[in-house]
Amino acid sequence: MAREERNGLREAVLELLREKDKWLVISHEKPDGDTLGCGAALTRLGGRISKDVLFACMDPCPDKYSFLLDGLNLAVLDRMPENFGHDGVIICVDTSTMARSLPGLAGLRGTCPIINIDHHTDNERYGDLNWIEPEASATGEMVTELLSSSPWGLTGGEASALYVAMISDNGSFSFASTTLRSHRCAMKLLEAGVSPNLAAEELESNLSPGVLSLWGRAMTRTVIFADSRCAVYWLSKEDFLETGTSRGATENLVNFLMRIKGVKLAALCSEFPPKDGEADAGVRVSIRSRPPFKAREVAAEFGGGGHDLASGCTIAASVEETLSLIRDEMERHVSGYSGDR
Numbered sequence: 001m002a003r004e005e006r007n008g009l010r011e012a013v014l015e016l017l018r019e020k021d022k023w024l025v026i027s028h029e030k031p032d033g034d035t036l037g038c039g040a041a042l043t044r045l046g047g048r049i050s051k052d053v054l055f056a057c058m059d060p061c062p063d064k065y066s067f068l069l070d071g072l073n074l075a076v077l078d079r080m081p082e083n084f085g086h087d088g089v090i091i092c093v094d095t096s097t098m099a100r101s102l103p104g105l106a107g108l109r110g111t112c113p114i115i116n117i118d119h120h121t122d123n124e125r126y127g128d129l130n131w132i133e134p135e136a137s138a139t140g141e142m143v144t145e146l147l148s149s150s151p152w153g154l155t156g157g158e159a160s161a162l163y164v165a166m167i168s169d170n171g172s173f174s175f176a177s178t179t180l181r182s183h184r185c186a187m188k189l190l191e192a193g194v195s196p197n198l199a200a201e202e203l204e205s206n207l208s209p210g211v212l213s214l215w216g217r218a219m220t221r222t223v224i225f226a227d228s229r230c231a232v233y234w235l236s237k238e239d240f241l242e243t244g245t246s247r248g249a250t251e252n253l254v255n256f257l258m259r260i261k262g263v264k265l266a267a268l269c270s271e272f273p274p275k276d277g278e279a280d281a282g283v284r285v286s287i288r289s290r291p292p293f294k295a296r297e298v299a300a301e302f303g304g305g306g307h308d309l310a311s312g313c314t315i316a317a318s319v320e321e322t323l324s325l326i327r328d329e330m331e332r333h334v335s336g337y338s339g340d341r
Helices: 003-019 033-048 063-069 139-148 156-169 180-191 196-204 209-219 237-243 253-259 295-300 319-334
Strands: 022-027 052-057 074-076 088-093 114-118 129-132 223-225 230-235 265-270 283-289 310-315
Touching (some): 003 088, 003 129, 022 033, 033 052, 033 156, 114 139, 139 156, 139 180, 156 180, 156 196, 209 253, 223 319, 230 253, 253 283, 265 319, 295 310, 295 319
Parallel strands (some): 052 074, 088 114, 230 265
């Protein structure tokens, strides 16, 4: 995206935030560090400048990110709040589709502006104002630039939330998506008071015994195939129930498969226990890759999407059937390839 276009979108977002006194900040379903960090930063900003802010999501905050909500409330909603109308603005962060936000969002089109801030390649551009930058390593980069260029600036709490957003999505600046821009954003956050060691400690030193047990079960089921270029493991709903863990416990688990020498394409298949009153939702597949392979292309075969190197999909089948389907597709994806590129 050209600098002029980026600056124009940023100014348009700031104008709406200035104008509207009522903000609804929405994080995507099954929230991760990027969406929660961005949402928390905007919620803190709104409170600081005397806006009426509601921070909402379809799913609760995973335990590992609970520190982001210190002093904040994340409303877990199954639909858009009633009576949210023309006097407000809706801000969706890191949310590629309306289906991943809150049911009923489409019904508010035309009654109040929807701001869509995201870095996913497959974003549906459902907002009245769409600021989409797939080249950003995290939506946190974009929100960092937004706040740092605003008349309100950045406080330490907002900066800490955005730093977590960034390192959650760019692997602490280790993924291929990391750029000079990423480090410039990190500099702004450090200048605002971020302590990288404390952020890393919050994220990396908070595993519960149940989560550790869950991860151990997956790792014992590791299957490596396609000439050691592919790897998968899986979890059943019984694994979650017996370890007392929730769906948020699997975040980043698939990344461990990418540490295996030679593996270029990896998948974790998770059969989450259904929520109260819900039918089984199928098996969630988290996919990671290294060039030249594209996780997004594998996910797209099953109606999913995401980034080129980090994507996901849901398959309406048993764990066994899902494993067979995803392995076949992974092998097809890497077939005919030899050597390094």
